[in-house]
Amino acid sequence: MGKIKVLTGNYTATEAAALCRPDLIAAYPITPQSSVVEGLAAKVHNGELDANMVQVESEHSAMSVVQGAAAGGGRVFTATSAQGLALMYEPYFRMSTLRMPMVMALATREMTSPETVWSGQQDAISVRDAGWIQVFCDSNQEIMDMIIQGYKLAEHPDVLIPVNVCYDGFYSSHLTEGVDVPEQKEVDEFLPAPSFSHCVLDPKKPFALDPLTPGPLLMKYRKNHLDxxxxxxxxxxxxxxxxxxxxxxxxxxxxxxxRAEDAEVVLVTIGGMTGTGMDAVDIAREKGIKAGLVKLRFIRPFPAKRIAKLLEGKKAFAVVDRSVCFGWSQGPMHMEVKAALADVDEKYAHFSAIGGLGGADISLQNLLETVELLDAVKDVPGEKATKWFMNE
Incomplete structure (x- = not known):
């Protein structure tokens, strides 16, 4: 065990990134992410962290700068939210498709418009097909541990894909919890210095890093990425x-x-709603409802086989999304869980549940009502109407 510190989610990300010894950090402030890189800037200024800190004029520049450093073989870090993620989309896409490993913290936020700065997961969900690995955390401890694990994953020679460590803006980013912060020696033993060499720029060995690529070769790139x-x-x-x-x-x-082993009805959650979902399951169990919960941690790559196995033999499930799937009138993770169960879809009663947009709360009552509705429809297979948490 390391030292227990009381930290916000953002400062947890700061401590975790610093423990991973990044060579370069570049970021632009945007709510609710700003204090992540403020904390790292302070560590660099105070001599606590030996890293290059680059202050840039936009998120597009931030991703471009870390991209250049990664192409030079360095370990890099940045963080963003919402419109900042949208602005960096061009180099964000290039970062993954050039297979440059890194970790980026994403304090998730609703997308404009109507204008909002509050919590939601629409930003991360909207880029889920840009080739990055995405993990969602529901506690500050998980933020700490997944940033450290994220570098190990991104830099693995069989992976070489950048990782988004996502957590709910304001709910996680600004709220405090006790966090076990590992010792530097322990992290160094777990996470050695980067040694990838597949796209390292070297003046003595010049090459075209991102040339105009013909279709057959691009097909090979994409297949290798998916593999x-x-x-x-x-x-x-x-x-x-x-x-x-x-x-x-x-x-x-x-x-x-x-509590999913013997469950008949299952909540599927993502991110910070998970703890509340567990409370709802406990209360439902006390009422005689055989409820359980499945937490989607990684949505890219999507763990379809694990999901199908966990839901095997259940009667009903609801996927609770903090984002929407435009054009489908339901949540995007509900769509993906359905796809994972495509061959057995009509064996289940199921529906999408959507809440928490623009910082709205997903309450214990919301999730308990969802479990109770699942129990009511569990014996009638097929998809039911989307449930919206329209809290006043």
């Missing part, structure tokens, strides 16, 4: 087990579950 995503599902499990042995904390890999 690495599939391999990442295995590596995620391996790293989780290794981390558990080293630090005493394990998260179950790409998916985790709570």
């Amino acid at each position: 690495a995503m599939e391999k990442a599902l295995e590596v995620i499990e391996e790293i989780d087990q290794e981390f558990g042995k080293k630090f005493g904390r394990s998260y179950g890999g790409a998916v985790s579950s709570y």
Whole structure:
């Protein structure tokens, strides 16, 4: 065990990134992410962290700067939210498709418009097909541990894909919890210095890093990328087990579950709503409802086989999204869980549940009502109407 510190989610990300010894950090402030890089800037200024800190004029520049440093073989870090993520989209896409490993903290936020700065997951969900690995955390401890694990995953020779460590803006980013901060020596033993060499720029060995690429070669790039995503599902499990042995904390890999073994109805959650969902399951159990919970930790790569296995034999499930799937009138993770169950879809009663947009709360009552509705429809297979948490 390291030292227990009381930290916000953002300052947890600061401490975790510093423990990973980044060579370069570049970021532009945007609510609710700003204090992540403010904390790192303070560490560099005070001599606590030996890293290059680059102050840039926009998020597009931030991703471009870390991209250049990664191409030089360095370990890099940045953080952003919402419109900042949208502004960096061009180099963000290039970062993954050039297979440059890094970790970026994403304090998730609703997207404009109507104008809002409050919590939501629409920003992260909107870029889920840009080739990055995405993990969602529901506690500050998980933020700490997944940034450290994120570098191990991104830099794995069979993966080489950048990682987004996502957590709910304001709910996680600004609220405090006790966090076990590992010792630097422990992190160094778990996470050695980067040694990837597949795209390292060297003046003595010049090459075209991102030339105009003909279709057949681009097809090979994309297939290799997707193959690495599939391999990442295995590596995620391996790293989780290794981390558990080293630090005493394990998260179950790409998916985790709570009281789901004998459940008839299941909540599927993502991010900070998960703890409240567990409370709802406990209350439902006291009422005689055989409820359980499945937590989606990684949505890219999507753990379809694990999801199908965890829901096997259940009667009903609801996927609670903090974002919307435009054009489908339901949540995007509900769409993806359905896709994972495509061959057995009509064996279940199921529906999408949407709440928490623009900082609205997903309450215990919301999730308990969802469990109770699942129990009411569990014997009638098929998809039901989307449930919206329209709290006043």
